[in-house]
Amino acid sequence: xxxxxxxxxxxxxxxxxxxxxxxxxxxxxxxxxxxxxxxxxxxxxxxxxxxxxxxxxxxxxxxxxxxxxxxxxxxxxxxxxxxxxxxxxxxxxxxxxxxxxxxxxxxxxxxxxxxxxxxxxxxxxxxxxxxxxxxxxxxxxxxxxxxxxxxxxxxxxxxxxxxxxxxxxxxxxxxxxxxxxxxxxxxxxxxxxxxxxxxxxxxxxxxxxxxxxxxxxxxxxxxxxxxxxxxxxxxxxxxxxxxxxxxxxxxxxxxxxxxxxxxxxxxxxxxxxxxxxxxxxxxxxxxxxxxxxxxxxxxxxxxxxxxxxxxxxxxxxxxxxxxxxxxxxxxx
Numbered sequence: 316x317x318x319x320x321x322x323x324x325x326x327x328x329x330x331x332x333x334x335x336x337x338x339x340x341x342x343x344x345x346x347x348x349x350x351x352x353x354x355x356x357x358x359x360x361x362x363x364x365x366x367x368x369x370x371x372x373x374x375x376x377x378x379x380x381x382x383x384x385x386x387x388x389x390x391x392x393x394x395x396x397x398x399x400x401x402x403x404x405x406x407x408x409x410x411x412x413x414x415x416x417x418x419x420x421x422x423x424x425x426x427x428x429x430x431x432x433x434x435x436x437x438x439x440x441x442x443x444x445x446x447x448x449x450x451x452x453x454x455x456x457x458x459x460x461x462x463x464x465x466x467x468x469x470x471x472x473x474x475x476x477x478x479x480x481x482x483x484x485x486x487x488x489x490x491x492x493x494x495x496x497x498x499x500x501x502x503x504x505x506x507x508x509x510x511x512x513x514x515x516x517x518x519x520x521x522x523x524x525x526x527x528x529x530x531x532x533x534x535x536x537x538x539x540x541x542x543x544x545x546x547x548x549x550x551x552x553x554x555x556x557x558x559x560x561x562x563x564x565x566x567x568x569x570x571x572x573x574x575x576x577x578x579x580x581x582x583x584x585x586x587x588x589x590x591x592x593x594x595x596x597x598x599x600x601x602x603x604x605x606x607x608x609x610x611x612x613x614x615x616x617x618x619x620x621x622x623x624x625x626x627x628x629x630x631x632x633x634x635x636x637x638x639x640x641x642x643x644x645x646x647x
Contacts, residue, residue, distance in 0.1 A: 316567060316578070317488055317499050318403055319349055320560035321428045323400065332394065332401040332422060333357045334415060335388040335408050339368025342405075346372070346380045348568075349454040356401075358383040358390040360493045361460035388418040395421035407432040407497075412469070413450040425504040428487065431469060433496045456517050458524075459593045462491050462627050463552075466513060467589070469498055470548035474512055486550070487557040488581060491627060501554075511550035511623040515590060517542045521602060523638045526589045536639060553585035576626075583623035587633040591625040592641065594632070601646050608632060611645065620642055 324328050329352045333342040336357035346355040357380070359365055365382045372380040376570070383390050387406075394400055395418070404423045406415045412431045423429045433439060438446045441455040448454055451472040455464045466489050477484055484500040493495065513528040520539035526549040534541050558581045565578060584591075598605035606614070608624055615622035615634050622634040 391418040514545035580626035
């Protein structure tokens with residue numbers, strides 16, 4: 316859906332690279348299911364896996380499908396010159412994508428899309444903070460919204476690497492499923508104009524959380540010592556127009572209900588502030604049964620606040636209302 320949405324009305328060559336393809340499943344699907352694609356190259360170091368990918372391509376009569384046997388960064392670097400880059404580059408490793416970000420950016424054409432996956436959850440969720448700092452240049456905090464912190468750390472790492480190359484990017488869509496975090500971003504060959512790196516300031520005592528560009532050691536609400544995640548990406552995670560394109564494109568495909576729900580919630584939360592709250596977290600604070608998600612969102616909206624469900628947690632909601640007001644509204 317994301318690839319189809321990105322290539323809809325796209326004026327440049329529709330070329331797809333999969334840097335760590337394994338058996339080539341994703342590249343095969345792109346070549347087979349997206350009719351507009353001009354060329355797909357899947358790369359892996361395992362010749363046996365590539366042999367299977369090639370046989371799959373033959374079974375599906377794919378003429379726009381090529382294989383490459385190479386180390387990922389060598390493959391991407393060999394396609395880093397103008398007119399040799401791809402409009403979509405996909406990096407889906409076991410563990411962290413951080414060592415591939417530099418060469419992946421170089422292989423993505425101006426205004427192309429880079430899709431990155433991370434599966435090193437223990438590091439991204441705060442079990443190994445030294446490793447997090449080494450891989451992502453920032454550290455997480457264990458919270459109810461740890462998955463959002465993880466995604467923002469990945470984007471923060473991209474921002475640091477892109478900045479070094481005088482390149483900027485815009486997140487289009489993010490998704491997570493169990494141990495799997497995926498980010499899609501549009502790459503621009505121009506330096507970043509606005510600083511979007513900062514910190515998430517979290518208070519475990521009163522559950523207040525917000526983003527800002529400097530560290531803050533004392534809670535703005537209760538004066539308690541804060542926990543700080545970052546440095547990380549504090550800009551938007553979704554581009555509303557892109558999510559709307561995904562919504563249009565999905566009507567031409569067979570899509571699960573869960574996938575539809577994720578896209579709809581992503582569209583609703585696209586313009587709302589960073590970090591979400593969970594119903595269980597609020598219920599535990601006010602010592603009552605949790606509200607229904609729909610009712611919680613409606614209650615906040617009826618008080619003049621912006622609010623929506625979040626795609627990152629089935630029991631989560633995003634709002635511009637702050638924690639002390641939320642508990643007050645939910646108790647009334």
